[in-house]
Amino acid sequence: MATATTTVTTEPTGTHLTLVTPNGSRRFHAVWLRDNAQDPDTRAPGNGQRLITLRDIPAQIRIACAAIQEGQLEVEFAPEGKTVSFDLDWLDANAYDQTPPSARGWTGEGIQTWDSGLMSDVPTGDFAALSQSPEALCDWLELVTRYGFGKVVNGPVEAGALFKVVDLFGYVRDTNYGKHFDVRTEVNPTNLAFTGLGLQAHTDNPYRDPVPSIQVLYCLESSAAGGENMVVDGFAAALRLREENEAYFDVLAEHCARFEYAGEDGVCLTSRRPMIELAPDGELVGIRFNNRSLAAVTDVPFDKMADYYAAYRRLGEIIDDEAMEVTFRLEPGESFVLDNTRVLHARKGYSGEGTRWFQGCYADKDGLRSTHDAMRRSGLLEAAE
Amino acid sequence: MATATTTVTTEPTGTHLTLVTPNGSRRFHAVWLRDNAQDPDTRAPGNGQRLITLRDIPAQIRIACAAIQEGQLEVEFAPEGKTVSFDLDWLDANAYDQTPPSARGWTGEGIQTWDSGLMSDVPTGDFAALSQSPEALCDWLELVTRYGFGKVVNGPVEAGALFKVVDLFGYVRDTNYGKHFDVRTEVNPTNLAFTGLGLQAHTDNPYRDPVPSIQVLYCLESSAAGGENMVVDGFAAALRLREENEAYFDVLAEHCARFEYAGEDGVCLTSRRPMIELAPDGELVGIRFNNRSLAAVTDVPFDKMADYYAAYRRLGEIIDDEAMEVTFRLEPGESFVLDNTRVLHARKGYSGEGTRWFQGCYADKDGLRSTHDAMRRSGLLEAAE
16 A cells, blocks of 8 residues: 555544555544554554443544554554554554455355366365475465365375374364274175265364364275265355345345254253354354254244255255265375365265275364464565565 | 153154153254264274264165164164163253244353452362362352353462463463463552552453454553453353344344454464344354454445444443452462453452462363363262262
8 A cells, every 4th residue: 555645534532544556445433443453552562452332432532633653654652642553464464444244155255166067177285295394285285275175195104194284283172083084994795884985075063163163084995986075065055046046045045944863872062053154254164064963953934844844955956966076085194174164075985895094183163274374474485574 | 760651652654753751841852862872883982983874874864663672762664673771861951843942142151250349259179179079069160051151269379380271171272372361560659650550341352263262361460459350151141132122132133343453473363253142042252342443344235334333342341240259368378260252351440559469270161161160070979889
């Protein structure tokens, strides 16, 4: 933002000011500016945490005067008499004087929805490269953030190797299933009961609140035919549902489903959350879909239940549509990481003789996002030097 | 529900039936009943997981006939020709033909809000009793669920003892702060910088998504004067705000705040969630309040920002009101567990010579609720035998 072309005017009562910048006109309130002051008495220089509370700012705070000086906005606040400098680029990046999103179901910055077209370009990282090169790791984490999943290839073929994948970006979420779980099958065609059936695409553990937001599945043995892994973008499915029938999208977003798992002694996991979760301003923030653990839905009024089930059915049909799915086969030492709040996964049926051994574990998105954002910020800072 | 007094009539098109029971009249849709059948072909007898998907149920499903027989509702579905028995008590417990809640900010079953009046009756468990007696543990977990926090007394005075508290009900959430963190201070009155200042009551780590839903704080040393722990019921604070000014409650629930912590190398934790979080049907499900890590709020339109800040200020005043707080002093070997999505905590200032050493860690509510609910269900089953 060029200083020369930015001007500031203060509203006569001092409750807000207006910056006119090359990017447009932006108003900022006195209390917002004061609360977001970056001076060392307001924000700890070391860790950036705010040192004051809102009660330290007078309720009747106003802007006494404001001016652009040396590329900064200088604001004197009354009655405090305190003067604070604001970086114009920071104000530009944090401007809130804009029209809020109107349509529900918008997705955040850096999110890209996909369908089966992504099959030819599955986001993939090489284990050694991700372990050794921050740039490679940052690029791969960006893909995982954008698409909600990513493969890792050429990893070690050893039990527990999945933890080395988690170590790249975060921390394992320990649960009653342990730090990890094994999915191991001897495929024996003489015993049909041992032939693995396919599963409908689902998100894991929706009966858990908070739900595990990351899942890692790691292949250690895979000599049976079939058993491919399949992923579906739950955000793409929800948005397709909205496009086809907005009332269907709304009824799934406006009512809570219930999920339950009480299949072992001492465990009774229940949750009450919608299948399509929106932030209060309509951002699409989560998908829960799991036919096996859906409990009786009791929070939908009678008059809406028929529509609710019709919407749930249609969402399932969209999820089952091959045009939505990306399928890949994992070989020993290969794994994938997925955003369990967005991407559904399934296993195709398998057959023939052989063994199939996967290890899985859960982790959380806060660690993954933090690792990625910290790398990106430090990269930006270095690039700016 | 007495069989003799329950009658069933089927709607002519078969889309739903009506049960008239001593508790009232309840309608159930054909598709809901079929999806919630409990027969062994629909639900796995071992773990209760559903074996079919919605696509296995015809879209045009209808009730061919229904009757009460031997205390069960017998339903024949067309076109499947399948007959399923439903337990009348189960139907009563899962009936959805009722008026949905209209006011926003209702709290779930088993939740009781509180203020400083709870000070004389702080929910407390004895470490040995909780470790040895399932009944004592179940009772204490019920208190923690009801009030959102609970003390544990007479625990071991040894580093890492906090993990023994978590073992009672769940699993530690590992983060970039480690499996636990130490809060250790040498209080030395000759050096003012070392005198511990009080902190405003807050929820921890709102910059994390998912936020850690349980926190444990364990006292190992406490020889300085002051330094009491204080808790505030965030649900009670939000409901008081709503009572005083519904528009204030709404503006905090309808817009996302932003939180951030980037105070160490390789860490950049950010979240975008409301201070007052509601389920789509208005259930109060979470509070985020932390002056230190609140980032610039940019998702509130200009026209609402003054109200937003006024509401945030008033919520802070309510939280700071002594009438809302419960204060207690922890001695070595004592700890407390809190629901970090609901209960705010703070430390009072301390002074005099001495040391203060606490260890803290995070865990999640799914484990705590599951342990409690499994105990309660098995207790109910035993009582019914």
